[in-house]
Amino acid sequence: MMNKVLTSLNTFFFVILSVSIIFSLFSIPKLDVEETKSTRVNFYEVMQQEEKSLKTYPSNKKLKKEANSTYENNDKREIDNISKIPKFEINKSHLKNEISKIKLSRERKDILRVSTIIQNRISSIWIKPNSLSDTLSAKVLINLAPSGEILNFIMTEPSTNKSFNDSILSAMNKLSFFEEILVLERKLFEENFRNFKLVFKSSGEID
Amino acid sequence: MKKIFFIIGFLISNNVFSILEIEILKGSDNLSKIAFVPFGVEENIKEVYGSKISKYIQENLLLFGEFENLDKAEMLSYPSSEEDFYYRDWKVLGVDYSIIGKVNSINSFGSLSISYSLFNINRRIKILEGEIVGNEDNLKGISKIISNRVYEEITGLKGIFDTKLAYVINSNSDTYQMCISDIDGKNEQILFTSSAPIMSPDWSPDRKKIAYVSFENGLAEIFIQDLSSGKRESIQALGMTNSAPVWSPDGKSIALVVSFSGNPDIFLYSIRKKRLIRLTDHYGIDTEPSWSPDSKKIIFTSDRSGSPQLYEINTQSKRKKRLTRDGNYNARGRYFPDGKSIFFVHGNNGRFQIATKKITSRYIETLTSTSLDESPTISPNGNIIIYATKNGSNGYLGGITLDGKSRFSLPLKNGSVREPAWSPLLN
Amino acid sequence: MEPIGIFILAMICQVYSCAANVSDSVERAQYASVSGEEYLQDDKLVTNLNDKVFFDFDKSTLDAEDKTLLEEYLPFIKRAKIVRLEGHCDERGTREYNLALGERRALEVRDFLVIKGVSGKKIRVVSFGEEKPLKNASNEKAWSENRRVEISLY
Structure with a gap:
């Protein structure tokens, strides 16, 4: 009985584990709202952080070396400090992790870059209605061909304000291509830009 | 086990199966480009009528710098009906909207029927059409109606081309004039001339009367003047000084400032009963009242904290709330038509500028860039602020759209212009 | 002797x-x-005092100098039948607030005179806010001259 429970639990965990791995490999990195808002800044911050995390181990090693060279002259407190620094080991799983991280971050970078270009292009043609005191939001679903041509767009979630919606439709009608997506790998295009959404927002503030 | 948690955590953070969303917060700095196509005319009608109407509509819509226009010389065709209208002719010129129309004759007494259409070039659809019957000597009036409808369709805001402006002119030789004009500065009417100062004009909600302060009897006194008859009547309120009259949205009472023995406080004056009701009672200066659009609250300036700041008071419960805290000079507040924000004069480092603030937030945003700005007044659709400012010793009126895209100044007058008051809409 | x-x-x-x-x-x-200039107005002797009392921006308090000046005027003020105090402001800030501030300034002078024994009944106070500047210019000098209380005796 106990064995059965254990094995079923084991299978359960195994299933979760394998599903998780599959999902994490194919999952679409989500660009959340706050990130795209100030894309350029955040983007570089994200990249820098990732680069930093990659550099941590070598720099630790270096630190340790330096510390070793001055070891004799230092007092006990510093020895304690040094002992707190984790030892650098080449660990297979770590390496794997890092490689997948690098791959992911590169994809993420590409997606962010293309998103930013699209964002700026729409911002340059969208004539936002004046002095809307309410916070408004409308979503437009866009269907692209691999050539970048806009096959179709539809306002899936219109706002409550007619002129806000009209201004978005006018802006969308000015566009026929997003040739920016041509730089993307086909896989990334299919995963992210075949169908994507634009979320038009009015904060209610005077911009 | 740890690893499992790691992967699950990774999963959640990645939010599987979500569709990529790109947020667009910022709009373009460009203005919509409109083609005002000269209206066509029926055979027996003067051609100039057609071009006049489109010219008047153009003048109206460009008045506050909210749109760009396509030069007539650049137009590829002058269609006057939908059959002759080709979107591509306008698309290639970067036009966003085209207005076309035709003037038809109804009878030999000058009655005209003017049909018009508005097209959204980007969406390739007709978004507005209409017909107006009027007389040939009222082309301007007809154009104002068309302008309002076009403006409403494009912006979603009320058209304001038949509103008026009241203001005070002080010419060099100690002459003060209470004036009103159309919003484009035309049709100026002088309501009252005095050798003593005139202040604080305010429109009654029905646009039939104006209340203002006149010093003609040696001290500040409030008068109500009927615009059609020209008759003036003084509000005989007690006290040393009566000032800052503002009509309530229902037109039944006036909020004003009465100073008994030198202590200015806010009172409500009922016009029919001619009775004063005290609203504030403080030894500090309380002045510059103005009603919230729902009539429930009054915003006012008070120096009870040591410097002029804005407060609001509930006219029923008399509960007060301080609205501004940043800066040592925040005065003459007015509500936006939606009641959610206020605009006022904000003093900062010796500069006095027009600023706005949401009632719920603390952040003050300065709108103007000159330094002696005062008396802001807002268009009834809440989109434009006109204010008084100075160039040397000469006062003139400046304006700004609230998206900050357009700044303009009204034509100069013969004398120093001050205290603009934007009329309400005609109902 | x-x-x-x-x-x-x-x-x-x-x-x-x-x-x-x-x-x-x-x-x-x-x-x-x-003594300033004396002239006839409505057959009454009017004295326009040459000096005025000046104030700081957004302030209505009298400083020691102002008080000395007013004390010098006291004999004339006491002799006058009517004392008219006219409060003024500079152009900065809002007009209606300035109207109230001008009144404050004139009242400050009145209160001082009453303490010094001038009958309050004969003092008339009026404020013109920023409507009647002495100097029509936008600089510190003009502003400081415009923030004033003018005293006229009848």
């Missing part, structure tokens, strides 16, 4: 009269400095 006594008496008299002369001349000098 007697001639000496007379001499001393004469000396005292002289000193006394001299002193009287001095105080007289002081009063006359004061008279000259503050």
Whole structure:
């Protein structure tokens, strides 16, 4: 009985584990709202952080070396400090992790870059209605061909304000291509830009 | 086990199966480009009528710098009906909207029927059409109606081309004039001339009367003047000084400032009963009242904290709330038509500028860039602020759209212009 | 003994009269400095005092200098039938607030005069806010001259 429970639990965990791995490999990195808002800044911050995390181990090693060279002259407190620094080991799983991280971050970078270009292009043609005191939001679903041509767009979630919606439709009608997506790998295009959404927002503030 | 948690955590953070969303917060700095196509005319009608109407509509819509226009010389065709209208002719010129129309004759007494259409070039659809019957000597009036409808369709805001402006002119030789004009500065009417100062004009909600302060009897006194008859009547309120009259949205009472023995406080004056009701009672200066659009609250300036700041008071419960805290000079507040924000004069480092603030937030945003700005007044659709400012010793009126895209100044007058008051809409 | 006594008496008299002369001349000098222009208006003698009381921006308090000045005027103010105090502001800030501030300034002067024994009944206070500047210019000098209370005696 106990064995059965254990094995079923084991299978359960195994299933979760394998599903998780599959999902994490194919999952679409989500660009959340706050990130795209100030894309350029955040983007570089994200990249820098990732680069930093990659550099941590070598720099630790270096630190340790330096510390070793001055070891004799230092007092006990510093020895304690040094002992707190984790030892650098080449660990297979770590390496794997890092490689997948690098791959992911590169994809993420590409997606962010293309998103930013699209964002700026729409911002340059969208004539936002004046002095809307309410916070408004409308979503437009866009269907692209691999050539970048806009096959179709539809306002899936219109706002409550007619002129806000009209201004978005006018802006969308000015566009026929997003040739920016041509730089993307086909896989990334299919995963992210075949169908994507634009979320038009009015904060209610005077911009 | 740890690893499992790691992967699950990774999963959640990645939010599987979500569709990529790109947020667009910022709009373009460009203005919509409109083609005002000269209206066509029926055979027996003067051609100039057609071009006049489109010219008047153009003048109206460009008045506050909210749109760009396509030069007539650049137009590829002058269609006057939908059959002759080709979107591509306008698309290639970067036009966003085209207005076309035709003037038809109804009878030999000058009655005209003017049909018009508005097209959204980007969406390739007709978004507005209409017909107006009027007389040939009222082309301007007809154009104002068309302008309002076009403006409403494009912006979603009320058209304001038949509103008026009241203001005070002080010419060099100690002459003060209470004036009103159309919003484009035309049709100026002088309501009252005095050798003593005139202040604080305010429109009654029905646009039939104006209340203002006149010093003609040696001290500040409030008068109500009927615009059609020209008759003036003084509000005989007690006290040393009566000032800052503002009509309530229902037109039944006036909020004003009465100073008994030198202590200015806010009172409500009922016009029919001619009775004063005290609203504030403080030894500090309380002045510059103005009603919230729902009539429930009054915003006012008070120096009870040591410097002029804005407060609001509930006219029923008399509960007060301080609205501004940043800066040592925040005065003459007015509500936006939606009641959610206020605009006022904000003093900062010796500069006095027009600023706005949401009632719920603390952040003050300065709108103007000159330094002696005062008396802001807002268009009834809440989109434009006109204010008084100075160039040397000469006062003139400046304006700004609230998206900050357009700044303009009204034509100069013969004398120093001050205290603009934007009329309400005609109902 | 007697001639000496007379001499001393004469000396005292002289000193006394001299002193009287001095105080007289002081009063006359004061008279000259503050009398300003006198003219007839509605058949009444009107005195426009040359000097005015000036204030700091957004302030209505009298400083020591203002008080000395007002004390110098006191004899004339007490003699007048009606005292008119006219409060003014500079162009900065809002008009209606300035109207109230001008009134504040005039009232500050009134309160000071009343403390000094001037009958409050004969004092008329009016504010013109920023509507009647003395100097029509937008600089610190013009502003400081425009923030004033003018005193007229009738």
